[in-house]
Amino acid sequence: MGFYNDVILPRLCDLAMRNKDLLPYRERAIRAAQGRVLEIGIGSGRNLPFYGPAVKQVVGLEPATKLLEMARHAPHPETPIEFVEGSAEAIPIEGRSIDTVVTTWTMCSIPNVDRAMTEARRVLKPGGKLVFVEHGRAPEPRVQWWQDRLTPAWKRISGGCHLNRDIADLLSRNGFYAEEMRTGYMNGLKPMTFMYEGQASTR
Numbered sequence: 524m525g526f527y528n529d530v531i532l533p534r535l536c537d538l539a540m541r542n543k544d545l546l547p548y549r550e551r552a553i554r555a556a557q558g559r560v561l562e563i564g565i566g567s568g569r570n571l572p573f574y575g576p577a578v579k580q581v582v583g584l585e586p587a588t589k590l591l592e593m594a595r596h597a598p599h600p601e602t603p604i605e606f607v608e609g610s611a612e613a614i615p616i617e618g619r620s621i622d623t624v625v626t627t628w629t630m631c632s633i634p635n636v637d638r639a640m641t642e643a644r645r646v647l648k649p650g651g652k653l654v655f656v657e658h659g660r661a662p663e664p665r666v667q668w669w670q671d672r673l674t675p676a677w678k679r680i681s682g683g684c685h686l687n688r689d690i691a692d693l694l695s696r697n698g699f700y701a702e703e704m705r706t707g708y709m710n711g712l713k714p715m716t717f718m719y720e721g722q723a724s725t726r
């Protein structure tokens with residue numbers, strides 16, 4: 524599994540995240556970011572081109588060495604970027620120092636996602652925001668049935684991605700108040716494509 528996880532998986536992840544259908548989601552999310560930004564699970568850096576002048580610094584957190592290396596070589600904005608190897612469950616950043624936490628298609632893959640949300644709350648300044656685009660649990664029981672059955676096998680080949688996480692519930696049970704939340708399917712197979720996007724603040 525070492526070669527698959529260390530070499531093949533990062534390339535597959537980058538390939539999947541190049542999907543052009545994701546671009547409007549990325550653009551909308553990153554437009555809402557401002558100040559000092561922490562991007563959790565920055566991956567190969569596909570959001571970087573969208574950061575504009577409202578953002579003073581981006582801290583890109585990523586546990587996968589190979590993806591972090593790809594992010595370092597991705598097209599960059601003028602904005603200063605600091606790349607940090609680490610995990611969302613133990614964010615190596617002081618508390619109350621971040622204006623915007625960004626997550627795009629990352630909450631599905633974090634092993635202890637509740638712990639990660641607690642950490643996101645800790646690093647956010649009072650009044651700070653979480654900006655998110657995530658795929659997750661669909662509303663229809665028929666699609667949920669498939670999501671629950673596919674997830675155990677899917678997790679093994681996709682770097683731990685869960686198809687069935689209820690993002691609205693995940694946010695609210697961790698003390699985030701969704702100020703904006705849009706949901707709906709994008710193109711593709713229904714178990715993989717129910718999207719949640721929006722902004723949330725801490726209570």
Ligand SMILES: C[S@@+](CC[C@H](N)C(=O)[O-])C[C@H]1O[C@@H](n2cnc3c(N)ncnc32)[C@H](O)[C@@H]1O
Pocket residue numbers: 536540563564565566567568569570584585586587590609610611612626627628629632633634
């Ligand atoms: C589907 S990729 C999305 C990458 C990127 N956010 C994007 O939009 O292109 C999922 C990302 O979550 C990251 N990830 C997995 N477990 C993580 C953890 N514990 N902490 C932070 N990121 C994690 C993966 O390494 C990967 O970069």
